[in-house]
Structures are given as structure tokens and as C-alpha cells.
Amino acid sequence: MPPTLASLVQHSALKLTVRAGADRLDTPVRWAHASELADPVPYMEGGELLLVTATNLDAADPQAMQRYVRRLAGSGVVGVGFAIGVNYDDVPQALVEAAEEAGLPLLEVPRRTPFLAIAKAVSSEIAADQYRAVTAGFEAQRELTKAALSGDGPGELLVRLAAHVDGWAALYDTSGAVVAAAPDWAARRAARLTPDVERLRDRPAPASVVVGDTDDRVELQSLGTGRRARGALAVGTGAALGTAERYAVHSAVALLTLTTARSRSLQGAEQRLGAAVLRMLLAGQPDHARAVAGDLYGGLLDAPFRLLIAEASEPAGTAQLAEAMETAASRSGETVLMVPEGERLVVLAADGGASVAACTVYAEAQEERPAHEPPVEDTGVVVGLSAPAGPIAVAGAYKQAEQALSVARRRGRALVEHEELASGSVLPLLADDAVRAFADAILRALYEHDAKGRGDLVASLRAWLSHHGQWDAAAADLGVHRHTLRYRMRRVEEILGRSLDDPDTRMELWLALKVTSPPTAP
Numbered sequence: 001m002p003p004t005l006a007s008l009v010q011h012s013a014l015k016l017t018v019r020a021g022a023d024r025l026d027t028p029v030r031w032a033h034a035s036e037l038a039d040p041v042p043y044m045e046g047g048e049l050l051l052v053t054a055t056n057l058d059a060a061d062p063q064a065m066q067r068y069v070r071r072l073a074g075s076g077v078v079g080v081g082f083a084i085g086v087n088y089d090d091v092p093q094a095l096v097e098a099a100e101e102a103g104l105p106l107l108e109v110p111r112r113t114p115f116l117a118i119a120k121a122v123s124s125e126i127a128a129d130q131y132r133a134v135t136a137g138f139e140a141q142r143e144l145t146k147a148a149l150s151g152d153g154p155g156e157l158l159v160r161l162a163a164h165v166d167g168w169a170a171l172y173d174t175s176g177a178v179v180a181a182a183p184d185w186a187a188r189r190a191a192r193l194t195p196d197v198e199r200l201r202d203r204p205a206p207a208s209v210v211v212g213d214t215d216d217r218v219e220l221q222s223l224g225t226g227r228r229a230r231g232a233l234a235v236g237t238g239a240a241l242g243t244a245e246r247y248a249v250h251s252a253v254a255l256l257t258l259t260t261a262r263s264r265s266l267q268g269a270e271q272r273l274g275a276a277v278l279r280m281l282l283a284g285q286p287d288h289a290r291a292v293a294g295d296l297y298g299g300l301l302d303a304p305f306r307l308l309i310a311e312a313s314e315p316a317g318t319a320q321l322a323e324a325m326e327t328a329a330s331r332s333g334e335t336v337l338m339v340p341e342g343e344r345l346v347v348l349a350a351d352g353g354a355s356v357a358a359c360t361v362y363a364e365a366q367e368e369r370p371a372h373e374p375p376v377e378d379t380g381v382v383v384g385l386s387a388p389a390g391p392i393a394v395a396g397a398y399k400q401a402e403q404a405l406s407v408a409r410r411r412g413r414a415l416v417e418h419e420e421l422a423s424g425s426v427l428p429l430l431a432d433d434a435v436r437a438f439a440d441a442i443l444r445a446l447y448e449h450d451a452k453g454r455g456d457l458v459a460s461l462r463a464w465l466s467h468h469g470q471w472d473a474a475a476a477d478l479g480v481h482r483h484t485l486r487y488r489m490r491r492v493e494e495i496l497g498r499s500l501d502d503p504d505t506r507m508e509l510w511l512a513l514k515v516t517s518p519p520t521a522p
Contacts, residue, residue, distance in 0.1 A: 002028045003125035005049065005079050005105050011121055014113050016081070019091050021105030027078045032122040034115045039071065046076025049107075049122065051115045053086040054095075065098040073102045080104060081118060085111030133243035140164045140248035148255040157252060158182035164248040167237035171256065172197045174231055175320075177327055189216075190234055196220060197232045206253070212236070221249065223257045231256070270296060274337040278346065282398060286391035297348075300335040304351040304388040307397040308359060309405050310381050311344050317381040318345040321362050325349065328358035346398075351388040359383060363415035382408050383415040439512035445495050457495070458513075460488040465510045469500075 006025035009016050018025065030047030036055040037043070044050075050072060058064045059082075072080065080099065082091050091108050099106035109118070143164075147157040158169040159182040170181040170190030176197040181187040196211050200220050212218040217237050224230035233256060235241070235249055277297055280289035290301055312318045322338055322345055329336040332354035339346045349355040366380040384405025389397035400418040408416035446457045460478060464485065467473040475482040489500060498505045 002030075002129045003122050004028055005107070007125060008049070008118065008121060009107065014118060014121060015110050016113070016118075017108040017110075019082075019096050019106045019108050020099035021079070021103060024103060024105050027105070029078055029122055030126075032081075032115070032119040034119075038068075041071050041075040041077075044072075044075050044077055048077055049079045049081055049118070050077050051081040051083070051109065051118060053083045054092075055087055059088060059092040059095050062094040062097065065092070065094040066101070069095070069098040069102045069104055073104045078105070079107060081107045081109045081115075083109040083111070083113075083115070130243065133247070136164075136244035136247070138247070140244065141251040144248065144251050144255055148259055154256060154259065155180045155182065157255065161235070161248060161252045162186070165235055165237050165241065165245045167235060169236070169252070170234040172232040172234070173323070173327055174201065175323055175327060176201065176232075179231070179327075179330070186236065189236065193218065193220070193234060197234075200232055219249070221253050223253060271338065271340070273297075275339045277337065278339050278348070278394075281391055281394035284392075284395060286394075289391060297335060297337050300337060300348060300350065301391045304390060305348050306351050306356055306388060307386040307394065307401050308347045308349070308356075308383055309344055309398075309401040310347070310359075310383045311405065311409070312381045318343075321345065321359065321381050321383075322347075324358045324362050325355040328354040346401075348394075356385075359385075360415065366414040380414060382413070384408055385415060385417045387418045436515055439515050442496070442508065442512045446492065449491075449495060455488060455491070457488055457492050460485055461492055461509065462513050464489060465506060465513070469506075 004026050008014060008029065009018060009025060028047065029049050030045070032049045032051060033040075033044070034051040035043065036052060036057075038056050040050065057068065069080075080095075082088075082095065084090055091106070096106060109115070140160075143160050144157055147160050148154075154171050158171060158180055161169045162182045168181065168183060168186035168189065170186055170193075171179045172190075172194075173179050176194040178187055178190045178194075181190050193211065196209065197220060200207055200209055200222050203222065206224070207222045209220050210217065211220065217240065219235045219237075219241065221233045221235070223232060233249075233253055235252075237245070241249060273292065274297060277289045277293045280286075280292065286301070290298060293301060310318050310321055312321075318340070325336055325347065326338070328334075329349070334350050334353045334355055336350075336355045337348040347355075347359075349359075363381070363383055382405060384401040384403065384407070386397035386400040386404070404416040404418045404421060407421060408414065443458065446461065450456055450458055456478075460474075460480075463474040463477045464471075467477070471482040471485060475485045478485065493500055500506060500509075
């Protein structure tokens with residue numbers, strides 16, 4: 001605790017007596033300063049105990065003392081020490097009444113107590129308080145360092161920090177999501193500060209900002225040393241941080257920054273290991289992959305998982321998706337394997353797990369952009385998601401994810417699952433200009449033949465194919481004799497130069513009929 005007027009009054013060697021303002025003696029004293037100026041205010045900073053003998057004051061004049069005391073109180077002076085036995089044998093009543101009226105503590109200083117003794121007492125208490133603060137700060141640093149090295153994650157560090165500041169603490173990741181909080185009830189309070197954390201994230205690290213009010217003061221500190229913050233620390237207290245608390249917060253920021261940097265190095269090593277595991281799985285070597293995966297990724301290979309491939313026109317796109325999935329996996333205790341492949345991101349994640357759900361939520365947010373913003377394929381992430389698979393089927397899952405990614409890109413979707421392709425019609429997959437051009441090229445000669453009034457070959461071909469080459473059923477649909485239909489099919493073969501006995505030809509013609517339409521008359 002810093003020195004206060006009460007501690008000076010209780011100092012047995014000073015022999016100070018309270019003459020006014022006895023209810024305000026708990027005010028901290030920043031310094032003790034002697035001045036005989038009639039107006040010392042221009043030389044005050046606030047928080048001083050002003051020591052006077054009234055050499056240049058008419059201390060017996062009530063009006064003069066009212067003006068003098070009011071000006072001192074307004075400047076932040078916390079008290080006046082009046083020496084008796086120098087110019088006045090007793091503290092003038094005018095000064096006592098003015099001090100009472102202004103609520104400014106007034107201390108009587110006996111003749112045998114020099115002002116220097118009071119200044120030394122204040123200085124000594126300030127030094128002792130600073131020493132206690134530094135000692136407490138070093139002790140907090142030792143405890144926080146021990147917590148950071150315990151291997152229990154940031155939670156234990158936050159618990160000890162909250163105890164040191166007599167408040168609460170929370171850690172945020174780069175997205176602004178709460179990673180951990182202490183005590184547990186603080187998580188909800190911390191979540192309400194996400195917008196403030198996001199604004200802090202946009203400033204170069206290190207940066208800080210104070211939010212809240214006097215009853216719930218929250219200081220936000222960014223974590224990191226580069227241009228982009230790697231997270232943020234929130235510390236909530238009921239008052240401004242003292243010196244010891246400030247030491248503790250600075251130590252926590254340094255330790256969490258180091259932990260974040262170390263985590264990124266470990267993340268790089270894990271990423272390289274994950275890439276090796278993925279290559280072995282794609283090569284059809286699940287046993288070798290399991291051996292390399294060890295405890296890090298082994299659990300992921302023991303249950304069905306999904307393989308997803310993400311692409312983005314901007315590098316930050318896949319990075320943001322990866323961060324969202326990693327955060328979700330961390331909160332749920334899941335393992336997720338992520339491997340960057342150039343502009344792509346390949347991920348193995350537990351089927352039905354939190355990270356796959358986070359990917360879906362991220363993609364939905366991309367598709368819900370306002371109409372005035374650029375479409376997904378221009379700026380956002382495009383994801384293809386495989387069906388559930390196991391270690392022996394990773395190569396097939398990779399192909400499924402690529403196919404789903406291709407469809408998502410073609411349709412302007414942020415995410416397409418392979419199950420959508422298997423359960424739906426194949427026709428939407430063919431809805432692009434290249435397929436339509438191919439279909440038009442195949443059927444154009446038949447459309448041109450029919451346009452000249454020489455028969456209805458296109459309708460006849462459609463009816464024949466829809467009835468799987470059954471002459472009687474197709475002819476009945478057309479309302480013609482089966483011999484007429486046979487003649488028309490021979491004409492189709494002659495015009496196209498292809499045999500209808502070839503199943504590939506029938507398939508191509510059927511799909512062409514589905515995706516094309518008769519050319520419009522010029």
C-alpha cells in the first residue's frame with residue numbers, strides 16, 4: 001500500500017495531529033512538498049501533502065483562507081501540514097474552518113518535527129511500497145512461468161493471473177473466440193468483448209486498450225510481436241491495476257506470446273508429419289501411416305473420417321477456414337490433420353465432429369454474403385467434402401472430394417458433399433457451356449433435318465431411347481407404325497454416322513437430349 005495521510009498520522013516519530021478532514025485520511029500521498037508561496041498551485045501535480053508555516057499568508061483572514069484552501073483542493077492537493085511555533089503558536093481557526101468546509105485534511109505539525117522528516121517518511125513508505133510491488137511482481141512471474149511450463153495449457157496460467165489481480169482473465173485466439181477463462185464464470189463475460197478483440201487484432205502488436213467502466217474495468221492486451229496479433233489477453237478488475245498487478249499482467253503477456261510462438265513451431269512440425277501420413281494413406285499404405293501417425297494422429301485413423309479439399313482465390317481464405325476448424329477441434333478435444341497443397345488445403349477430420357461442423361458453418365456464412373459483395377468463387381473458399389471413409393479408402397475419398405470441389409466451383413457453391421452427387425441427378429453436373437456445346441454438336445444435324453420438314457427424327461430418337469429400344473412401345477408413343485420408327489432410326493444412324501447398337505452412343509445421345517434444346521430459327 002502507498003503512504004496515506006492516516007499512515008503519517010500514525011507514525012509515532014512525527015507527532016502529527018488531525019485538525020480537519022478526519023474522514024479523508026485514507027487518501028494516498030504521492031509526495032510531501034514544502035512551499036511558502038501565496039499560490040503554489042502552478043507547481044503542484046496533484047496528490048501532494050503541502051507543508052506550510054504561513055510566512056506569506058494571512059492565515060487568520062477567513063476569506064483569504066477560503067480562497068487559498070479551495071484553490072489547493074481544486075488542484076488535487078490531498079492535505080495541508082501546518083507548522084506551529086514558527087509564525088503562529090496554534091493553527092489559525094480561519095484555516096481550520098476553511099479546510100473543514102472544503103473537505104481538505106489539515107494536519108498540525110509540532111515545532112520539533114521538521115518538514116524534512118515528513119518528506120523522508122513519505123519517501124520511505126513509497127520506496128517500501130514499490131519494493132513490495134516489485135517483489136510481488138517477481139513472485140507472480142515465477143508462479144506464472146511455472147504454470148506455463150506445466151503442460152496443462154493456458155488455463156492454469158489464467159487461474160493464477162486472476163488470483164494475482166483479484167479479478168478474472170481470459171485468452172482469445174486470432175478469430176476473437178474465447179479459448180480459456182478463469183474463473184469459469186468469466187467465459188460469458190469475456191465472450192461479450194469479442195468485437196473489441198477484433199478491433200484490437202487489426203492494430204500492430206503489441207497493443208492494448210481499456211474497456212468497461214469503473215466497476216468492471218477490462219484491459220485487453222494483444223499477443224505477438226509481428227504485424228498481426230496471434231491472440232489477446234483480457235484482464236478484468238474492479239479498479240485500475242497497481243504496480244504488482246501490472247508486473248503480473250506483463251509477465252502473462254510475455255509467456256503467452258512465447259507459448260503462441262512455440263505452438264506455431266510445433267504446429268509446423270505436426271503439419272509436416274501430417275503430410276507424410278497423408279501421402280502414405282494416398283499410396284495405399286495404411287499400416288505404415290498408422291506407425292508414423294503414432295499418438296498424434298492415430299486416434300483419427302481409428303474412426304470414420306471425412307476428407308475435404310478447400311481452395312480459395314485469396315491465401316487468407318483457406319487460412320481462416322483452417323483456423324476455424326482448428327479452434328473447433330481444440331474445444332472438443334478432436335484431432336484434425338491439415339496439409340496445405342499450394343493454393344489448396346487438404347483436411348482429414350472426424351466424421352460428425354466439431355471441425356467438420358465448423359467447416360459447414362464457415363461455408364454457409366460465405367454463401368450468405370449480401371448480393372452486392374463479390375460471388376464466392378471470386379473471393380471466398382470453395383470446399384469439396386468426401387463421404388465417410390477409413391484408412392484403406394483415403395485415395396477414393398480424395399477423388400470424391402476433388403469431384404465435389406469441381407461441382408462446387410462450377411455451381412458457385414461454397415461447399416458440396418459427395419453424398420449430394422450420389423443421391424441426386426447427374427444432369428446438374430453437366431450444366432456448363434462445354435457440355436452444352438458438345439450436345440449441340442451431336443444433335444445439330446438432326447435438328448436441321450427436322451427443321452426442313454423431312455420428319456421428326458429428334459422426337460423419335462427420344463421416344464426410342466426412353467423405351468430402351470423397344471420398338472412397339474416407342475412407336476405407340478409416337479403414334480406411328482413400328483416400321484416407320486425403324487426407318488427413322490436408320491436415318492438417324494446415317495445422318496450421325498454412328499451406330500445405335502453402341503451403348504456409348506446411346507448414352508451420349510440421351511444425355512445430349514437432356515441438356516440441349518432445338519436451335520431457334522434465325
